Amino acid sequence: MAELLMKACADGSLVLACEHGHAQLAESLMLAGADQDGQWAYAGNLTPLLSAARNGHQDVVGLLLQHRADPNKAIVLWGSPLANACSNGNLGLVRLLMEAAALVDEASCGPSGEARMTPLAAAASKGHLELARLLLEARAAIDTPVGEADANEKEAVTMVAPLTAAMEGNHANMVSLLLQAGAQAVGCKESPSLWACRHGHLEILRLLIAAGLDVNEALDRHPADSDEEEWSRCQECATLLATSAQHGNVDVVRALLEAGAPVDQAALRTAVVGGKLELVQLLLEARADVKGRRGDEVPLLLLAVGQEDACMVSLLMEAQADVDTGCLVLTCQDGNTQLAQMLLEAGADKDGIWEYVGLTPLLAACQNGHLGVVGLLVQSRADANKETWLGSPLVNACLKGHRELAGILLEARAPVDKDCCHPDGEWRLTPLVAAAGFGDEELARLLLEARADVLQATANGFGEPCQTPLLAACRGGHSELVLLLLSSGAENKKDETCYHLYTDRQPVGRLTTPLMAAIEEGHTNVVSVLLQAGVQPDGGRESPLLGACGLGRLEILQLLLAAAADVNRTDPGAPITPLIAACAMTDASHDVRTEMVRRLLQEKANANQDAGTTPLVMASLQGDLAIAKLLLLAGADRDTPASSSVLCCRESRCYTPLTAACWMGHIDVVCLLLQEKADAQGTCAGETPLVCACLGGYSGIAGLLLAAKAEADVEACIRVCSGSVLTSAHYTPLTAACKIPGGTEQNFGDLICGVSCKLLEWRFNYTRAML
Template structure:
């Protein structure tokens, strides 16, 4: 058999030249009815099974191009209506995929005397009906159904044509399928545990997707159905930020969908929060979503919000729905939302919002640290950190952790000169000692930064060797700030 790209056409003869096409394949591709008819009259029937690009016969080529009159001629001449190209598609599938309803009608009409197999599928079990549905060709769907195509047939993912149309948000295709006989079960589940309405709910926010969801709801689709504790339709829409679909689903009044949790313990609200969809969060809260719900690890939506870029806006949306108990909730061995925000790269700007809402910086947290020693370990914008220190609910800057370290020790150890300056200005004690005897200066000397350290040689003449030994890992800016504050420079022995 010829390989892809090879043209093997027999019997073109002088009639081909007269028609302006060199081969039957070329005439079929061009939709040249006269040329095809002339070649067939001249006895070019051997060319009916010639193979061109993608192993397509003249009929497959004409089908892909939607040339109805050529299709009719070729079928009447005996072309194989069930021939397959290299992708496993037969002529009917190519027409369905491209939406060539007229050519499909010609094939089906000619097929009354020739066996056109409506059950045919490609290597992934996609039938012509699946392909028409996924592409949204309603006219082709109606033709196939009237000819006897099976609307309940499933592909390799156990999806019906309705699944395919819903996934691609083809509202006209969904309408055509829902009006078919038999319709099949609108709540059929595919191999991944998804119904048509669940598939329709994922994806970009557009009117067609919402239209599909409304049609499916009218037809009896269950939006709360989620086998194996998968995502419900509402959770899928919330995760996609598809507010039009969320609105359509909420309009059906299914409270169960708001409270349903997937296998990770996430509700629709949690999905919207983690994806950063502020408008969707507001929609769900207005509908009565529970802001106190927690996932399987005990994490609440407020703490989830803090890990999202742009978390401040999410926190603002959630705070009115958060109770005092939930504001300071910490899962076993975990941290409160406030603590998490103080240490999170995305959440620091939410710290002031949480403090203003009444969050307690002294609430339980994992580990031996204090709120400020934890905050001082990370990189804050200088102005934001100063605003935190100036806040009336901010803890005392000299509160020591279990190991005796203060926020100043942490800031010095992290090598953050701006934070050191801010703490000193707020009254931090530069002479405080950790339980192990380490001073703030010692912590700063061990900060991993190769700044200008020449000044260390004059810090303590009696311990010059030790100072020079530490110099390789000191942060000149931090130490300079400490010296400028009048720090006692004696290094511990």
């Protein structure tokens, strides 16, 4: 072990001595037994000769060679001594190694071990001309085959050819030397010409052309280090000219053209996409085709318009590029007045429809509010009446509230009452309806001054009346606009029923009125304006008061009551009263619900009106003690059952107020009803309050009912709806207490015990009293 340690120390000392050029120390170490070819593991198996060669210590190299050091011993991480000397450009050191029979074609790995270089390639990579000449005189291989494997390699490795190494370093003189020596680009990972074109190495490209480069070379493989996204975006760059254009190398393109490279449209298209004006001009001078395109390729002029490059557009139009309809539409969409003027002067169709987007130039400009472009098109006599499936120019301007655009279009005699398709749906609308929906009073006034029909209704997909200007304004909550429309003649239609759309894309809906639309959207100010204008508070198919109660609109309810709305009116589709709706509604706060019920009762709402259910039943189901008190004070019958088990049910059950409170476990409401002498034994469809309480496990309620003389042995029939199947089961209070649904096992025990004990206690007391 001691000998091994001493040997390792000696080898490391020799490597360090050679690295720093200490010849005398190196000689002393070798005389003391240090191995002249020993590898120092601590430094990546570096040998003394390789260490001296890497650092250019020629005297130490000579000393090591005198001691018979191996000049061809290469290390994977560091390479060979000759390759390192060539890379450093040390001519004397290279001569010394070659005189010691160093192999001039021995390939060695680079620093990361992924590729190999011969000494000639190492010299070429750094541009050392004298070294390259010396190696060539020694008959070094000028070309290195890719994938060549030596005897010690199981698999082929990547080799860097001398010509590739020279080009990557942009050493034109070295490239010239290698070409003169007959280099054929064997072993290059990609074509030398492609490399020169991609990287803009003009001088090297000229050398290659002078050496007989084929400028028509087709590129059939992906460059090893190209950007994936860039290459996939321009896959048509399959020639040297197109590749050069892609990288914007004007001088390289010029050199290729001077060498006779054919001008393909791929190069021109690539230059246009890249916005390279000088390059486009050069290709056009070389007569590149500006009209041709393959398949569904985008026209060249449209590419330039999309980049809003006026100079590029002008250059292409001077070359007679096709002025596609999409060019003017896209320009108008972007609002570029200068480009629009250029295209119009070049004969672009001012009324053409770009089918790709369904727009005319004027419609595109109106959609985006480009005043200058609209004025230019109108001056050019663009058709202000032309519409597409995206609507008309005037409707689109009104939808976005572009008042000045609408004025220009009206001056151009755009039809003020023509309805057209909505851009987002299958229904139609007029300019005034669009303006009313947007809420621009001045825009609406402008249309009315142009004699827009304030009574005209648009149609849905079935041809039914869909919206009027007044309905649109009410939906949007624009009270001032509502006043304007009413004063302009809409008063005659203030109660008209139209189809109200659920969504902009749904062509059917339900019948509604302006008043009902305002109530549904919660626009109190609009409701006030309509009522002051004489709108009937009970007009339309639906009850406005019922709608306000169902949505919890307290302020609107007060306005409707002040206008003498019928407090007991029901709707054909929902036969419930406003009072029932207020009792059943859960979206508003408790204070709002209570105040709504109070106001309705003050206006003599019928607390006992049977409309499928009763107000008191609904209040009992909700457990609302305050509302239940108000209803009882107003004379609500404490025992009246709900007549329809469908409208007021939970699982298709019928209720009295007491059974409803018992089912839901509202003990405070049960107390109130019992205090008001509600029948503790009263049934509804066979159900008794006590059985309901026992099934729910409400022992406290069961105790109250027993105290109120509810019979403990009366059997009740309980109906349960499971899906579409209605089943019945018979229970006594005691059997019901033993079948409490839901809860944990512990809860079952507690609840059953609580309910059963009260029943058993009552039975015991009753029996004792009888005795």
